[in-house]
Amino acid sequence: MTTYLFGELKFTADRDDELVNEMRDADLTPATSDKDFMKNMASRVKFNSGHDVRADSAANFVADMLAAGQLKIIPDDVEEEGKDETAEK
Numbered sequence: 001m002t003t004y005l006f007g008e009l010k011f012t013a014d015r016d017d018e019l020v021n022e023m024r025d026a027d028l029t030p031a032t033s034d035k036d037f038m039k040n041m042a043s044r045v046k047f048n049s050g051h052d053v054r055a056d057s058a059a060n061f062v063a064d065m066l067a068a069g070q071l072k073i074i075p076d077d078v079e080e081e082g083k084d085e086t087a088e089k
Contacts, residue, residue, distance in 0.1 A: 003074040004064075005088070016058035034058065045070055 004011045004019060006075065007082035009026055013019035024037035031037035042064075045053045051068035054060040065071035 005072045005074050005077075006070070016062040019062055020058045048073075 001012050001014055002019075004013070009023075011019055011022045011026075013014060013022060019035045020038060023041075024031055024034055027037060027041075029040060034065055038053075038061045039050065042053040042055045042061070045051050045065070045068060049068060049070070051064070052066040052072070053068060053070075054089070062071065066073070
C-alpha cells in the first residue's frame with residue numbers, strides 16, 4: 001500500500017487506477033468516470049500551474065501529477081511517526 005497526499009487529502013492505494021478512483025470519489029466536482037476526472041483535473045492543473053498532465057491512463061496521470069508536485073507520496077516511516085504521535089496524545 002502506498003499513501004499519497006493530494007492537497008490536504010490522504011489516499012491509500014495499491015494501484016494507480018485505485019488511486020484515481022479514490023481521488024475522483026473525493027472530488028467536489030463530480031465526474032462520470034475516472035477518465036473524465038483525469039481530463040478535468042489535468043485541465044485544472046494546466047490552468048493553475050502550467051504543468052501538463054496526461055489523462056490517457058491512470059499510470060501516466062499519477063506519474064505526471066507526482067512530477068508536477070500536485071500529488072506526493074508519504075513515506076511509510078512518516079505515517080508510522082504520525083501514528084506514534086497520535087497514540088501519545
